[in-house]
Amino acid sequence: MPRSNVLTPQAVDFPQWYQDVVAKAELAEGGPARGTMVIRPYGYAIWERMQGELDARIKAAGARNAYFPVFIPESYFRREAEHVEGFSPxxxxxxxxxxxxxEEPLVVRPTSETIIDSFFAKWVQSYRDLPLLINQWANVVRWEMRPRLFLRGTEFLWQEGHTAHATEEEAHRYALRILTDVYQDFMVEVLGVPVMTGRKTERERFAGAKTTWAAESMMRDGKALQMGTSHELGQGFAEAFGISFSDESGRQSFCWQTSWGASTRLMGALVMAHGDDLGLRLPPRIAPVQVVVLAVRAEDGAGEAATRIAESLAKAGHRVELDTRTDLSWGRRVVGWEIRGVPVRLEVGPRDLSEGKAVLCRRDCNSKTPVSLDQVEAEVAKALEESQEALLGEAREALEARTAKVASLEEAEEAAQSGFALLPGAALASERAAAGQGEARLNEAGVTVRVLQRPDGSLPGADEELTSLVAVVARSY
RNA sequence: CGGGGAGUAGCGCAGAUGGUAGCGCACCUGCUUUGGGAGCAGGAGGCCGCGGGUUCAAGUCCCGCCUCCCCGACCA
Known part of the structure; x- marks a missing residue:
């Protein structure tokens, strides 16, 4: 039997491949209202794992969870000029x-700075109340004309952190701490997705923020996806909402704030950063099911052996599923798990059992190896570890291979057709003298500056001049 | 909001000049299969987007409306 293609190959039509995977892996489908999404159980299980991993890191960074209302009086939005201008469309x-x-229209939150800050104003009186570090898990609504499942929708789920600090320096450090210790760490260590972190340009800055920091990753088609953002809000919102405190000497000052978020868009990133023509490939640390044990048939002791193996693996601490659906055809079962990206598959059938073995299949490299039954536990543990590393390594190689150093706008446009371009800030700034002119030209070509970094790839200062930095240029989702 | 399409079974589609509404996948039943999306047989499933009109007769022709999708300016 030949392997039949259930998915559109990536090379044929990447966006179609993405839609196919999301549908066939039963991650999500569109809701009845435009831009809305139904996240199906398997997709939601992945999201729940993302939430758990992010939540633990957020708490380690000192923030606590709370919940604020979905309805926000319209007048709240008008208090910060740039914010309302940016979001009203x-x-x-x-x-x-x-x-x-x-009497007064209510805005369905597109983000919660305004409502949360109105309460921060009540809660913060003294320097002793600072820093105030709050996170909330919520849905938000931003009217979208061109929705795509997980990547862009009218309603999506996310976490949004909001903090208030006594000094600019502290707010700055916290915004960067979230970017690196929460977002970058999660993305690299758990999702196995390498990211490029940096500062957003003026043009790409969050409406109302002083500085926006972001983590960008590369999808398998060479396009960029913004995975998370962390903003330094300065004192703009604090002034608009009256968040002030008296310091040790009794002087009143406005707080310095941050806000930061990562959304269900991460689901799209996970799919597009690792998936291949056979479907999803989940790194073991994020996979809701790490190992599936398939009984090839119910008879000849295969069913019992599979059950026994599944139990021992679960006891060893792995997330295991037992598949004894022998009434379904073999191919259908295997392909189903493959599309869902389960990292390790153990095939238990009479043929191998008679030799005291089972077949261990790794999804990341699609290898099949017979392993002795008494070695199964060790081999599975090893496969999971290696698979996690391999996926990250593969993604890193792809990122490096498709990132080109360029010297001019023309070269940047060219390179961005297939990947990332590293363009010296000087080349971007010098274009026709006026600042921002070079970026506008790139935008016309469907290309954007994703982040600004130092030449060595590290994070620049908030006020570091464009001419001394490097722009990561790409097409993006 | 400008340009281009499409609404028929859960999904994807076909239905020349009007005449009993069909195909593939999926679904149900049975048998045979079972180490890469199985085979055969049988079966269920429809306000043909909505409203009007022409006609003996409308999925098909005419008028009106609604909705959705694709391509151009902002966003996680």
Whole structure:
């Protein structure tokens, strides 16, 4: 029997491949209203693992979870000029409730700076109340005209952190701590997705922020995806909402703030950073099912052996699923697990059992190796560890191979057709003298500056001049 | 909002000049299979987007409406 293609190959049509995987792996499907999404159990299980890993890191960074309302009085939005200007095109506004027209329309939160800050103003009185570090897990609504499952939708799930600090320096350090210790660490260590961190340009900055920091990754088609952002808000919101405190000497000052978020878009990144023509490839640390044990058939002791193996692996601490659906065809079962990206598959059948073996299949490299039954536990543990590393390594190699150093806008445009371009800030700034002109030209070509970094790839200072930095240029999702 | 399409079974589609609504996948039942999306046989499933009109007769022709999708300016 030949392996049949259930998915559109990536090389044929990458966006179609993505849609196929999301559908066939039963991650999500579209809701009845445009831009809405139903996250199916398997997709949600992955999201729950992301939440758990991120939440632990957020708490390690000192923030605590809370919850604020989904409805925000419209007037709150108007208090910060740049914020309202940036968000008004994508707001959903409730004008009626209980059958009556509302006195004041309510905005369905697109982000929660305004509502949270109005409470920060009450909670913060003294320097002793600082820093105030809050996170919330919530859904947000931003009207979208061109939705794509997980990547861009009218409603999506995320976590948004909001903090208030006594000094600019402290807020700066915290924003970067979140970027590296929470986001980057999670993305690299758990998702196995290498990221390029850096500062956003003025043009790409969050509406109302002083500086926006971001982690960008490369998908398998060479396009960039913003995985998470961390903003230094300065004192703009604090002034608008009156978040002030008296310091040790009794002087009143406005707080310095940060906000940061990562969303269900990470699901899309996970799919597109690792997936191949056979479907998803999940790194073991994020996989809801790490090992699936398949009984080839129910008879000849295979069913019992599979059950026994599954139990021992579960006892060893792995997330295991036992598949004894011998009424289904073999190919269907295998392909189903493959599409779902389960890292390790153990095939238990009479043929191998008679030799005291089972077949261990790794999804990352699609290898098949017979292993002795008494070695199964050790071999599975080893395979999971290696698979995690291999996926990260493969993604790193792809990122490096498709990242080109360029010297001009033309070269950057060219290189961005297949990957990332590293363009000296000087080349970007010098273009037609006026600042931002070079970036505008890139944008016209469908290419954007993803982040600014130092030449060695490290994070630049908040005010470090463009001319001394390097722009990571790419097409993006 | 400008340009281009499409609404028929859960999904994907076909239905020349009007005449009993079909195909593939999926689903149900049975038998045979079972180490890479199995085979055979049988079966269930429809307000043909909505409203009007023409006609003996409309998925098909005419008018109106609605919705969705694709391509161009912002965003996690």
């Amino acid at each position: 994508e707001l959903a506004v409730v004008t009626h409730g209980g059958g009556k027209k509302l």
